[in-house]
Amino acid sequence: MRAGSEDDGLGALFEAALAARGRAYAPYSRFTVGAALRDERGAIHSGCNVENAAYPVGTCAEAGAIAAMIAAGGRRIAAILVCADGAVPVTPCGACRQRIREFAGPDVPVHAAGPGGPLACHTLETLLPASFGPETLGGEP
Secondary structure (H helix, E strand, O other), rough: OOOOHHHHHHHHHHHHHHHHHHOEEEEOOOOEEEEEHHHHHHOEEEEEEEEOOEEEOEEEHHHHHHHHHHHOOOOOOEEEEEEOOOOOOOOOOOHHHHHHHHHOOOOOOEEEEEEEEEEEEEHHHHHOOOOOHHHHHHHOO
């Protein structure tokens, strides 16, 4: 799917993630990442990676987008897009897959994009099979 496409709101997610990526703070790795998600109300929230000289204190872009969603009152992720450097699709790290799982079901699409647009799409289930989630502890799914 091309950047700017409005199919299922993917274009808006891409634009928000790309803008967030442009604001990333990555002076050590120089690997900038932006993420944007759509919540259950249709609102889009974004975040970028923020590195720190005292590794591993940095923050992933997905964590920033999730924090923005929670701060705005959202509670469920309907879709998420991660935009990273390069032409190879970059998916969320293991910790972020679990962070996403806290607020998303197995069928939620996780899009991977480069600066030129979306490159791949997976469901959360394919990225984190047989996952541990809130319902495992009796919480809300």
